Amino acid sequence: MAATVTTATTGRRRRTPLARREARWAYLFLAPWIVGFLVFQAGPMIASAWLSFTEYDVINTPRYTGLDNYRQLMSDPTVARSLGNTVYYTALHVPLSMALSLGLALLLHRVGRWQGFFRTVFYLPVMTPAVAVGILFLLLLNTQDGLINRALAVVGVQGPSWTTDPSWVMPGIVLMSLWSLGSTVIIYLAALQNVPRDLYEAAAIDGAGGWSRFRHVTLPMISGALFFTLIVNTIASLQMFTEVYTMYFGNRQTQGSFNSDAATFYVIHLFQEAFQFLHMGFASAMAWLLFVIILVITLVQVKLSNRFVYYEGDDS
Template structure:
């Protein structure tokens, strides 16, 4: 196959040193230009609204920023030192890590369970797929309002169910020990986006693998363990990374359940990193510190992702590598 990229870049046309015919080369140039034009809105948007804002936030993380005048006063590393001095940063980071460790495996397991169920449904598969996906379409505010009622420690449906089974009924929204699990429950409700990716992966597993293994006497668990999981390991890996990043940035569910009403109390157990960052920026106007918090989170997410990529690649089956 001809190597296209060097030709576009104006370098040697092929690895064999044979130049592409002029007409074909012009067509490739036009295709490249068209390609760049098509992606240019995203590139411009990224540079202006994301990369630009990132650079600006990096700059103000070394300053004290006055919103009224737009003036910035250099403070060196003070904002980063403050990250260590402020005990609520550690609290927020600890809560966020705890949530991520609890939520991501449960979300993966639950989404996979739902996907396997849907994969096996024959009649009415479209109906069930739609029903299972509906929570994803529900606005976060509506979901939070529903869960506020469901999780009520006194009369909530979840506790009524638990009591009917003779099980202890926790104070989900009041007891600090149960606050993070309550938010995890809410996250599980909206796991259908992950489920759809798993479902697509399950549909692409060759059926003959199951047939052969079944002929060899493999039971459902062995089929799942030795065929399904390896064959969808790419999707598991992808979902794990995406959900981990999302978990580190958790904001809306906790904010809506605990922090929306500023006249009421919100236990420290519900103080997640992004919420504290928001408070520092938009309630205390401490933009330099908030920017430093954002960069700390960025570094943490990057490190975790790099570790996941390096570690995860060992266990992921890539069809193209075989």
């Protein structure tokens, strides 16, 4: 580590030539990230914030309109409907995916030497491109010859119209989203493997059964992982776009054959406003509204986490 020198007269710490040279190298290695952040994140965010107060169609010069875009957001029924669909999907997907992932992780934790194989099998679907997932489930959920409805027919159940019936569109999307829960499974498995065996042995000696050990030992010890996936999955669900757009809006088989209101997510509507209707100012206002919603939800989750998240070494 580079040394620093403290002057006797002023008490000010002065960096040595070695420390200054190391700092220059540090800035040099950080430069690609800094440039990328400024050009691809901070810059577009600032531009979007400005455009949200304008009327802009890409072709003509932006015209300042004040808060008109935000007033329109509050009264646009399509915005309210798409936001409602997104929140409904998030409320279904996040708890269900976390529960299934935890169940699979508990099973993997007991597999033994085959754990590495099954861990890979569960994670491989995460590597599937989102567009491919949308097309795959468009075929699986096909009403006439889809594999899921065929499997239901074998047991005497008539499968629903997953892609055309408005009441079944959202359950079909939630079912599709479970395809990529492998990353959450791996996170939970790693957390389970870090739970000290001594705690289970002590609970067993005290007479705790399987459910009591799971509730009072396993859940508190993996609560950090649960909290992390809760935040990450919530943010990802509120930004759901690619799979649904590919499945319902970008495919000729489903265009015009379903009630688009049932599958219009917030980000899909934002995309349409920006790149189909060229309402860039309004779309920018929509983006900032989503940012505020995600920020508020995340802050609430962080605040509530103090009640149920246990961190090792925390005496409270």
